[in-house]
Amino acid sequence: MISYLSASYIYPVTGPVLKNGVIGIDPDGLIRTVLSAEEAKNQNIELVTFYEGLLVPGFVNTHCHLELSHLKGKVEQHTGLTDFVQTVMKLRGADDSAIELAMLRADVEMLENGIVAVGDISNQAISSGIKRGSPIYYHTFLEVMGFNPATAKASINRALEFKQKFEGFPLSIVPHAPYSVSAELFEELRLVAEELPGPVSIHNQETPDENAFFERKEGGFLKLYEFLGLDIGFYEPSGKTSLQTVLPMMSDRQKTLLVHNTMSSNADVVFAKALHPLLYWCLCPNANLYIENKLPDVDMLRATGVKITLGTDSLASNTGLSIFAEMLCLQDNFDIPVEELIQWATANGAEFLGISDRYGSFETGKRPGINLLDFEEVNGRIVLGREMRRLY
Incomplete structure (x- = not known):
């Protein structure tokens, strides 16, 4: 079963930042899909858990x-x-x-x-x-x-x-x-x-x-x-x-x-x-x-x-x-x-x-871990807040 996570911003690292993007992940932490908000809507992705914050790799x-x-x-x-x-x-x-x-x-x-x-x-x-x-x-x-x-x-x-x-x-x-x-x-x-x-x-x-x-x-x-x-x-x-x-x-x-x-x-x-x-x-x-x-x-x-x-x-x-x-x-x-x-x-x-095949970015087929970071917007710019937690 795939779980779908969304957030204010997702940072795949190897691709563009996704505002309200969606990550699909299996129970073993394997990334099954990384979607923009529009792609997720077009694919009728449902039961998405939304987080206020930044989703980043481990x-x-x-x-x-x-x-x-x-x-x-x-x-x-x-x-x-x-x-x-x-x-x-x-x-x-x-x-x-x-x-x-x-x-x-x-x-x-x-x-x-x-x-x-x-x-x-x-x-x-x-x-x-x-x-x-x-x-x-x-x-x-x-x-x-x-x-x-x-x-x-x-x-x-x-x-x-x-x-x-x-x-x-x-x-x-x-x-x-x-x-x-x-x-x-x-x-x-x-x-x-x-x-x-x-x-x-x-x-x-x-x-x-x-x-x-x-x-x-x-x-x-x-x-x-x-x-x-x-x-x-x-x-x-x-x-x-x-x-x-x-x-x-x-x-x-x-x-x-x-x-x-x-x-x-x-x-x-x-x-x-x-x-x-x-x-x-x-x-x-x-x-x-x-x-x-x-x-x-x-x-x-x-x-x-x-x-x-x-x-x-x-x-x-x-x-x-x-x-x-x-x-x-x-x-x-x-x-x-x-x-x-x-x-x-x-x-x-x-x-x-030498472990980019598994870690470091959100890409299909990787198990990089997922962290949720607090953030603020200052003068139109995103800056880190003071809190984080590990999700996967």
């Missing part, structure tokens, strides 16, 4: 750290990234059962917030059980780090061991960040990518200290390496920003997600676009405010035409796991059309994760 969260869910509320805000990293390293150890319970709650929270797919960062295998039992689609980014060139082989071997725990699930082995991966480890990752050619994720330019370290070997990362007991006497700065230093070390044949981009400049974006044809730029604005109390230059990113996705980051660096909350944060701080925010939150993320 959200895709392209950057999360499920493993850190037990740190909710335990890390002080506005400390800056290097202090944040040190605090997380001190606190992240906990009883496995406590970590698993926190991850389960986080998974349920994302589902209730209309998130249907997640790109999740893992540093170990503890999240595998939660992911196997979840209705959410997970792509695991198994993260490696090691700034000491001598540890490159060991870092890769450890990741390959953990990979077996995620057997049967989408997985990529990826670098953590420019400041935590040596050139030798980047080379090992390129070799692994030949066997695991899926999408890649890397944290990028979250703090001014990151560029300062690569350009001049200055800033807060020197203290971080001291905290880690790592002698970096071998390291010589490149004189370039972190992105311009490490992107040439990464394969340009893999879809690559640059996460955060808080300090990325127009020159960085121009450089990156010329070098790498498969880049996506992930924004996690609430986490940026939580850690650095600063937002990326979103207007500049939009002007350069890059593909933008959205992420929540972790509960160590955010008060909740809601893509809708990230959309509201961006709307509150920038002049971004609703259609664009919805594109970032749905289709772009699905495209990056």
Whole structure:
């Protein structure tokens, strides 16, 4: 039996916005038809459930750290990234059962917030059980780090061991960040990518200290390496920003997600676009405010035409796991059309994760999930309200 849903506006994402449009959906959430109001009338569609609001596809969260869910509320805000990293390293150890319970709650929270797919960062295998039992689609980014060139082989071997725990699930082995991966480890990752050619994720330019370290070997990362007991006497700065230093070390044949981009400049974006044809730029604005109390230059990113996705980051660096909350944060701080925010939150993320055949848009044959968003009309323009709920 097909159920018919209508709303003030339906956003198929891959097609025009439908005022008072109609979606036909079966009990399994499969989209059977998407109709304009006129088409529905001509087909004599009856028993339509109408909602005041915007119907949009389920959200895709392209950057999360499920493993850190037990740190909710335990890390002080506005400390800056290097202090944040040190605090997380001190606190992240906990009883496995406590970590698993926190991850389960986080998974349920994302589902209730209309998130249907997640790109999740893992540093170990503890999240595998939660992911196997979840209705959410997970792509695991198994993260490696090691700034000491001598540890490159060991870092890769450890990741390959953990990979077996995620057997049967989408997985990529990826670098953590420019400041935590040596050139030798980047080379090992390129070799692994030949066997695991899926999408890649890397944290990028979250703090001014990151560029300062690569350009001049200055800033807060020197203290971080001291905290880690790592002698970096071998390291010589490149004189370039972190992105311009490490992107040439990464394969340009893999879809690559640059996460955060808080300090990325127009020159960085121009450089990156010329070098790498498969880049996506992930924004996690609430986490940026939580850690650095600063937002990326979103207007500049939009002007350069890059593909933008959205992420929540972790509960160590955010008060909740809601893509809708990230959309509201961006709307509150920038002049971004609703259609664009919805594109970032749905289709772009699905495209990056390689799951557009099911998620990201309202099209016949897909099971993308359905969310209902509150809205207002301001000066003839639709803007997001403050409420949302998951319908399917």
